[in-house]
Each structure stands twice: as C-alpha cells, then as structure tokens.
Amino acid sequence: MTSISPLNSVHLAGDHGNSKNKNTDEIINIKEIKNLKIFQIVKFKKNKKNIENYKLSGLNFPNKLRVSENNDVRILWIGPNNWLALSGTSSLSEVIAKSLSNDEFAITDLSHSKAIIELSGKNIKEVLKKGCPINFNDINKNEVVNSIFNGIAVTLDFINDQPEKIRVMCLRSFGESLYHSVTDASLEFGYKAI
Amino acid sequence: MLYIKCPHCGLRSQNEFAYGGDASVKRPELNKEISDQEWDEFVYLRKSPRGKHLELWHHVSGCRQWIKVLRDTSTHEIFNTYKSEEKVG
Numbered sequence: 001m002t003s004i005s006p007l008n009s010v011h012l013a014g015d016h017g018n019s020k021n022k023n024t025d026e027i028i029n030i031k032e033i034k035n036l037k038i039f040q041i042v043k044f045k046k047n048k049k050n051i052e053n054y055k056l057s058g059l060n061f062p063n064k065l066r067v068s069e070n071n072d073v074r075i076l077w078i079g080p081n082n083w084l085a086l087s088g089t090s091s092l093s094e095v096i097a098k099s100l101s102n103d104e105f106a107i108t109d110l111s112h113s114k115a116i117i118e119l120s121g122k123n124i125k126e127v128l129k130k131g132c133p134i135n136f137n138d139i140n141k142n143e144v145v146n147s148i149f150n151g152i153a154v155t156l157d158f159i160n161d162q163p164e165k166i167r168v169m170c171l172r173s174f175g176e177s178l179y180h181s182v183t184d185a186s187l188e189f190g191y192k193a194i
Numbered sequence: 195m196l197y198i199k200c201p202h203c204g205l206r207s208q209n210e211f212a213y214g215g216d217a218s219v220k221r222p223e224l225n226k227e228i229s230d231q232e233w234d235e236f237v238y239l240r241k242s243p244r245g246k247h248l249e250l251w252h253h254v255s256g257c258r259q260w261i262k263v264l265r266d267t268s269t270h271e272i273f274n275t276y277k278s279e280e281k282v283g
Contacts (some may be wrong), residue, residue, distance in 0.1 A: 005224060024254065064202060064203065065203065065204070078257070079202065079256075079257035079258055079259060080202055080257060080259060082257075130228075131208070133207030133209050133210070134206065134207070135205075144258060145203070145256075146203070146210075146256045146258075147206070147210060147255060148209055148210055148255045155252075155257045
C-alpha cells in the first residue's frame with residue numbers, strides 16, 4: 001500500500017515570503033516529518049503499578065511536560081498516564097509489545113493520523129507566538145506541551161535549543177489548515193520549505 | 195482573558211479550556227428511585243451566585259482532563275484549582 005503524507009499537496013519545496021538576501025539562520029526552515037511510527041500509550045486506571053516499573057526501549061516514561069529519548073524512540077508526555085511514542089524505525093510495535101501488556105495499557109497505532117511540521121531557525125518561537133498562547137520563555141529542550149495554534153489543537157515538541165527546532169503535530173485532517181497558518185505566520189521572516 | 199492553572203500542565207490561557215458548569219452538582223445515585231422534580235432540578239436548576247463558585251473546566255486543548263476551578267464570578271479571580279478527583283474543603 002502506498003501512503004500519502006498529510007501535507008503532500010501543500011508542502012512545496014523552495015523559498016517563500018521575505019527570504020531574499022537573508023542568512024539561512026534568519027529564515028524559518030519548514031520540513032514535513034513523514035513515515036514516523038506513532039503509538040499512543042495510556043495506562044489503565046485499574047493498573048495500580050507505578051509507571052516507574054515500566055521501560056520502553058530502555059527509556060523511563062517521562063513525567064509531565066517532559067520527553068525521554070534515545071536513538072530509536074522519543075516518548076512524549078501528553079497527559080496524566082498518557083504518552084506518545086515516536087520512532088523512525090518500523091519495529092516500534094514489536095518493541096512496545098515486548099515491554100507493555102495489553103492488559104495494563106491501551107496501545108493505539110496513530111502512525112497515519114498525525115501531520116507533523118518541523119520548524120527550525122532562530123525566529124520560530126516568534127512564528128508560533130502569533131497563534132499559540134503558551135509562554136515560550138518557560139519551555140526548554142526535550143519538553144512538550146499540548147496547546148492550540150489558531151484554534152487547532154497541537155502538540156509542540158521542543159526538539160532542540162541551539163539551534164532552535166520545534167515539531168508541531170496535529171490531527172491529520174487539520175494538517176493542511178495548520179500548514180497554511182504556520183506558513184502564513186512565517187512569511188514576514190521568510191521561509192524555506194525543505 | 196483568564197489564565198487558569200491546570201493542576202497537570204501549569205498556567206495556561208483560557209483559550210485551551212472549555213467551561214463545564216457548576217462542579218458542586220451531584221448526579222442522583224444510580225438505580226435510586228427519584229421523582230421527576232428531583233431529575234428536573236439535577237438537569238436544569240443551577241444557582242447563579244455572585245462571588246465564589248466551584249466550576250468544572252475541561253483542558254480540552256491540553257491534557258484533556260477535567261479540573262475544578264474555584265473562581266469569583268464577579269471579579270474573575272481564581273483562588274485555586276483542583277484535580278477532578280480531589281475533594282474541595
């Protein structure tokens with residue numbers, strides 16, 4: 001089966017907006033992240049064991065607003081007893097099946113249900129501030145927040161501080177709308193779609 | 195614009211929340227025989243106090259948890275927020 005990425009018809013590579021005569025770090029770099037394996041992991045209420053007793057790919061499940069990562073997997077906290085596991089490797093479902101029981105956790109494959117935009121560049125927080133009400137000064141590398149961007153529910157994954165890199169995730173069906181909102185907010189800085 | 199401190203996520207804008215009504219209303223016990231009058235009061239009758247009011251809010255664009263908020267309806271001051279299962283003293 002051929003998979004079509006959520007932003008296939010809107011993400012057009014090239015320079016856009018006010019990007020002429022600007023250094024590469026001054027403009028916004030926008031990349032679609034595709035073909036990630038994404039699983040939602042929810043600990044059942046009836047499961048009274050402490051979450052610290054569980055590991056996934058050698059990683060602890062992160063506490064609130066935090067991220068755990070290694071070379072294979074990135075685990076995001078998205079709510080109480082609720083995490084997203086992301087991986088570029090196709091074996092994530094087997095790794096999860098080895099570590100976690102279906103009797104103790106609700107595990108859902110969301111691999112094709114998310115649109116993911118990765119922003120990098122020194123002005124990306126200024127772009128996101130235009131549509132998102134969170135205080136970006138309080139958030140550092142390897143932290144995650146659920147919020148809204150121009151009315152669309154998004155998960156912001158702070159990948160890196162230096163240089164700044166943030167992944168914006170939303171439901172697939174909102175992907176094109178989110179992409180238009182983010183690129184519209186990026187025009188004044190100029191953006192390069194990669 | 196209100197800023198509400200979600201007990202799970204911290205201080206967030208009201209834009210991320212949906213109002214869920216009076217948090218002090220209790221549903222009649224399951225399988226208990228109650229009158230139409232009591233159902234009517236449970237479903238429709240609400241106080242509209244001026245002053246402190248315990249409310250339900252849903253952090254719908256955040257952690258998706260229901261929380262309780264003790265808020266002054268005239269000044270909009272928020273005194274405290276609680277997890278849904280927490281008892282408010």
